[in-house]
Amino acid sequence: MMALAELRLLPPHALRPTEEIVPARVGEVIALILEQQAWTQPIxxxxxxxxxxxxxxxxxxxMQLGLTRVPVRLYDYAAVQLSSWRPDVMPTREEVLGxxxxGSLFPPKTTRHIFAREERLEIALRSLVP
Incomplete structure (x- = not known):
């Protein structure tokens, strides 16, 4: 059974990306956050x-919205299932952390992580800015 993760508010600049992003998708995410005026899915x-x-x-x-903190779920990596969206790539946990x-990122949508189901979250956007 997968363990539940600790929920914390952390500064976005403290997080370390492992994959590149698709710029158009970022715009869609920003629009959704602004429409809801809430953060509903932790990183x-x-x-x-x-x-x-x-x-x-x-x-x-x-980062683009200038938020000073974001909801984050902290996981023990051993409790998270790792696979890939790409049939030609099978990353290891060590590669992902590396x-x-x-800062040498995988292409977008390379790794696929499966987490234990967590309860829904909704944090007002105004509480995430200075």
Whole structure:
């Protein structure tokens, strides 16, 4: 059974991306956040390195919106299932963490992480800015 993750508010610049983003998708995410005036899906990160496992577009949206903190779920990577969206690539946990630490990112939509189901979240956008 997968363990539930700790939820924290962290500064976006502290998180370490592991994949590139699709710029047009960031615009869609920003529009959705502004429409809802809320953050509803935390960014999923590995707890020790703060490597982003899921939520690269949300992270970039937060940075572009000037948010000073974002909801983040911190995971023990051993409790997260790792696969790939790409049939020709099968990344390892070590490669994913290495990409986050080195800044040498995977192409968009390479890694696929499967997490335990968590309860829904809604944090007012105004509480995430100075």
């Amino acid at each position: 999923c990160v590995e707890r020790d390195t703060l490597a982003v496992l899921d939520g690269h577009h949300r992270l970039m949206a937060a 990409r986050g630490l080195s």
